[in-house]
Amino acid sequence: MAIYADNAATTKISDAALETMTKCMKENWGNPSSLYTVGQDAKEVLEISREEIASLINADPREITFTSGGSEADNQAIRSAAAIGKRKGKMHIISTAFEHHAVLHTLDALKAEGFEITLLDVHENGLVIPGEVEAAIREDTCLVTVMYANNEIGTIQPIREIGQICRKKDVIFHTDAVQAVGHLPIDVAADNIDMLSASAHKFHGPKGVGFLYTRKGIPLTNIINGGAQERGKRAGTENVPGIAAMVTALKEACAGMEANAASLSAKRDALIKGLGAIPHSALNGDAVRRLPGNVNFCFEGIEGESLLLLLDDKGIQASSGSACTSGSLDPSHVLLAIGRVHDVAHGSLRLSIGEDITDRDVEYIIRSVGEVVEYLRSFSPIWRDLTSGKKQFIL
Amino acid sequence: MALYSEKVMDHFRNPRNVGVIEDADGVGEVGNAKCGDIMKMYLKIDDDVITDVKFETFGCGSAIASSSMATELIKGKPVSEAMELTNKAVAEALDGLPDYKMHCSVLAEEAIRSALEDYEMKKK
Ligand SMILES: Cc1ncc(COP(=O)(O)O)c(C=O)c1O
Numbered sequence: 001m002a003i004y005a006d007n008a009a010t011t012k013i014s015d016a017a018l019e020t021m022t023k024c025m026k027e028n029w030g031n032p033s034s035l036y037t038v039g040q041d042a043k044e045v046l047e048i049s050r051e052e053i054a055s056l057i058n059a060d061p062r063e064i065t066f067t068s069g070g071s072e073a074d075n076q077a078i079r080s081a082a083a084i085g086k087r088k089g090k091m092h093i094i095s096t097a098f099e100h101h102a103v104l105h106t107l108d109a110l111k112a113e114g115f116e117i118t119l120l121d122v123h124e125n126g127l128v129i130p131g132e133v134e135a136a137i138r139e140d141t142c143l144v145t146v147m148y149a150n151n152e153i154g155t156i157q158p159i160r161e162i163g164q165i166c167r168k169k170d171v172i173f174h175t176d177a178v179q180a181v182g183h184l185p186i187d188v189a190a191d192n193i194d195m196l197s198a199s200a201h202k203f204h205g206p207k208g209v210g211f212l213y214t215r216k217g218i219p220l221t222n223i224i225n226g227g228a229q230e231r232g233k234r235a236g237t238e239n240v241p242g243i244a245a246m247v248t249a250l251k252e253a254c255a256g257m258e259a260n261a262a263s264l265s266a267k268r269d270a271l272i273k274g275l276g277a278i279p280h281s282a283l284n285g286d287a288v289r290r291l292p293g294n295v296n297f298c299f300e301g302i303e304g305e306s307l308l309l310l311l312d313d314k315g316i317q318a319s320s321g322s323a324c325t326s327g328s329l330d331p332s333h334v335l336l337a338i339g340r341v342h343d344v345a346h347g348s349l350r351l352s353i354g355e356d357i358t359d360r361d362v363e364y365i366i367r368s369v370g371e372v373v374e375y376l377r378s379f380s381p382i383w384r385d386l387t388s389g390k391k392q393f394i395l
Numbered sequence: 396m397a398l399y400s401e402k403v404m405d406h407f408r409n410p411r412n413v414g415v416i417e418d419a420d421g422v423g424e425v426g427n428a429k430c431g432d433i434m435k436m437y438l439k440i441d442d443d444v445i446t447d448v449k450f451e452t453f454g455c456g457s458a459i460a461s462s463s464m465a466t467e468l469i470k471g472k473p474v475s476e477a478m479e480l481t482n483k484a485v486a487e488a489l490d491g492l493p494d495y496k497m498h499c500s501v502l503a504e505e506a507i508r509s510a511l512e513d514y515e516m517k518k519k
Contacts (some may be wrong), residue, residue, distance in 0.1 A: 305455035323431045324455035343428035380453040381435040
């Protein structure tokens with residue numbers, strides 16, 4: 001039995017994307033900046049890829065910049081909006097407490113450079129309230145950056161409403177859509193999005209490739225300086241095979257999106273029901289407004305890393321927000337942001353299921369998690385204190 | 396590449412001396428839930444010799460393995476010898492721990508020491 005349930009960390013490249021990639025490496029290996037035939041052939045692949053990505057999110061090809069992935073796209077989007085703001089004397093940025101570190105650490109760096117950062121509450125259900133975005137916008141706000149869907153608890157933000165508010169207030173709106181692209185329908189025009197980050201390896205494309213959508217008229221600031229690639233905004237010989245494979249993967253993901261989402265949500269809900277029956281457990285994040293493949297639970301009285309190791313022994317590969325798995329002393333900032341206390345946050349489990357999961361896998365996961373949680377509780381001193389009444393249950 | 400040595404995984408998967416001693420002569424508990432590790436040690440001591448030891452642990456794989464190994468290292472030993480148990484000895488017996496997990500072996504040393512101190516206190 002081998003069940004990969006960590007698709008939020010990365011996905012396996014699809015056969016078609018892999019084929020595109022190797023074919024491109026063999027046949028279109030030229031440098032797109034070269035003027036002779038092999039170079040221009042590669043250039044053609046690159047520009048067709050740009051058109052296809054643009055059409056999949058309802059953008060213009062000139063609004064797509066290829067990057068090395070989600071982190072770079074986030075860095076460039078935020079740095080660019082901050083530079084525009086700074087030129088106008090607007091140095092206030094609004095974001096949320098549970099963004100990916102690619103966003104939060106960039107904001108930390110900007111704070112050290114004199115920017116003021118407001119992190120919005122994401123409440124117990126892991127959702128931003130649009131009215132609170134509106135209330136937080138000031139005269140000197142230059143950017144609102146709110147992730148499309150959270151990578152740990154899968155909650156989907158009211159992006160269109162937030163975008164509408166930002167449009168009205170004339171503030172740039174960026175969204176880290178790394179977990180959403182390929183899984184949820186994205187329309188940057190209808191959703192009022194000014195900038196959007198995406199990463200191929202989250203939708204069965206290769207690692208190390210992604211893109212940044214930037215609405216026409218918003219000038220980008222370079223993160224990588226050098227040659228004149230990507231209209232001078234991102235130096236470095238383009239990763240043409242990776243970019244072409246990303247297009248294949250995204251086309252596949254979008255073609256199968258509705259069917260996949262329906263089947264995944266049904267399995268997600270079965271997992272939520274099954275795991276919710278484990279005593280003193282709780283679902284993290286809103287039960288409905290969440291990614292089709294995301295399940296995230298806390299189990300009181302146990303620690304996440306030991307849970308993961310024992311699940312791995314049973315063939316189930318998942319992740320946790322416990323401190324031990326993050327290599328720091330604190331558990332996941334996402335779980336803390338939705339109000340989980342440390343004791344409980346250490347005992348978290350994230351299952352991010354993929355299209356290959358079966359109903360039998362779902363049953364097996366529910367049974368296995370139940371067994372492992374019960375086993376770990378059987379010699380947990382916290383569980384003893386909770387069951388003997390020495391300590392109060394939180395969940 | 397494995398996260399832990401074979402020894403750590405063996406003690407994690409098949410922890411020795413798990414459980415409780417109801418009429419323990421010494422009990423020690425260290426760590427806290429906030430940090431994600433709690434170890435509790437129970438000792439049975441006859442004539443200043445540790446005749447039985449049991450543990451309960453809330454924590455990661457290396458915390459469980461460190462507790463298990465620590466109990467093995469002191470079982471059957473005189474109290475004076477058990478007092479000398481170091482975290483280094485626990486980690487070495489496990490064929491090493493990743494740097495950021497060394498605190499688990501420290502916790503095991505402290506849990507044993509705390510249980511022994513409890514025993515000494517009760518004896519008085
Ligand atoms: C929400 C989110 N943003 C950004 C990233 C970073 O993407 P990448 O790994 O492509 O740099 C990830 C993935 O780890 C993510 O989940």
